[in-house]
Amino acid sequence: MQVERGADSSRPEGEPLLVAEGIVKRFGGVAAVDGVSFALRRGEILGLIGPNGAGKTTLFDCLAGSQSPSEGRILMRGRPVERLPAWRRLEAGLGRTFQIPRPFPEMTVLENVLLGRQGAAGETILPNWLQPGRVRREEAESRERAMVLLDFVTLAKLANEPARVLSGGQRKLLELARVLMAEPEAILLDEPAAGVNPSLLEVIMERIRDLNARGTTFLLIEHNMDMVARLCGRVLVMASGQLLMTGTHDEVVRDRRVVDAYLGGVAA
Numbered sequence: 001m002q003v004e005r006g007a008d009s010s011r012p013e014g015e016p017l018l019v020a021e022g023i024v025k026r027f028g029g030v031a032a033v034d035g036v037s038f039a040l041r042r043g044e045i046l047g048l049i050g051p052n053g054a055g056k057t058t059l060f061d062c063l064a065g066s067q068s069p070s071e072g073r074i075l076m077r078g079r080p081v082e083r084l085p086a087w088r089r090l091e092a093g094l095g096r097t098f099q100i101p102r103p104f105p106e107m108t109v110l111e112n113v114l115l116g117r118q119g120a121a122g123e124t125i126l127p128n129w130l131q132p133g134r135v136r137r138e139e140a141e142s143r144e145r146a147m148v149l150l151d152f153v154t155l156a157k158l159a160n161e162p163a164r165v166l167s168g169g170q171r172k173l174l175e176l177a178r179v180l181m182a183e184p185e186a187i188l189l190d191e192p193a194a195g196v197n198p199s200l201l202e203v204i205m206e207r208i209r210d211l212n213a214r215g216t217t218f219l220l221i222e223h224n225m226d227m228v229a230r231l232c233g234r235v236l237v238m239a240s241g242q243l244l245m246t247g248t249h250d251e252v253v254r255d256r257r258v259v260d261a262y263l264g265g266v267a268a
């Protein structure tokens with residue numbers, strides 16, 4: 001069975017899918033994100049790098065809806081989403097994963113994946129009363145889809161284990177399966193390689209590539225430059241809340257400003 005994509009295939013690759021215009025996020029007097037503008041193009045894997053504290057996660061929080069930007073606009077397929085809560089942005093096709101995934105430890109791996117589904121009829125009271133057959137059918141379909149996704153991320157054998165047994169890398173894969181339940185067109189991935197052993201890292205990269213080949217667009221925060229080089233066509237570089245430059249991996253690692261800000265004076 002196939003993991004189908006959530007993308008709207010009627011739209012051409014390469015056009016802007018998610019656009020950030022002048023995003024500012026202040027905490028007290030400090031601008032953690034300070035006027036960032038960029039476009040995530042449909043079909044790409046765009047990297048986002050920068051030293052610790054550059055503002056990458058805060059930018060993700062603003063894009064995905066867990067923080068409201070102090071200023072700026074966020075457009076998903078041309079529509080402003082900056083005032084929508086995170087769940088409405090997910091409905092609009094924008095999913096995100098977290099740097100440190102926190103699955104519910106006592107729930108099974110499968111149950112954790114099921115939490116990622118959107119708008120299931122059984123989650124509201126009325127359909128449970130009026131259309132129990134429909135609710136049961138949807139439940140069965142959701143479980144089947146969750147199992148397909150667990151198989152895709154190589155965790156099917158652990159479906160009925162409590163999530164607490166998973167390693168850090170397996171939690172990243174669970175997080176990917178959870179967000180895929182909502183069939184997002186674009187996924188913001190926050191450091192998928194952090195704390196992951198090399199063999200699981202290869203699985204994660206392969207799955208990201210697979211999904212991308214089927215139409216999912218990615219924005220990827222990553223410190224692992226090998227992963228950035230292998231996955232990302234373009235790379236955004238942030239430093240001190242601002243966008244320093246955009247280019248290919250080779251262009252950014254050779255740029256003096258990036259070397260100074262991010263690589264501590266040693267070109268990778």
Ligand SMILES: Nc1ncnc2c1ncn2[C@@H]1O[C@H](COP(=O)(O)OP(=O)(O)OP(=O)(O)O)[C@@H](O)[C@H]1O
Binds near residue numbers: 027051053054055056
């Ligand atoms: N809720 C908050 N309240 C106050 N300051 C915050 C808050 N969240 C982030 N910051 C500050 O904003 C700045 C940017 O942090 P952020 O986590 O976005 O950086 P980052 O680029 O993701 O770093 P890392 O690579 O270490 O994850 C930091 O100085 C951080 O201390």
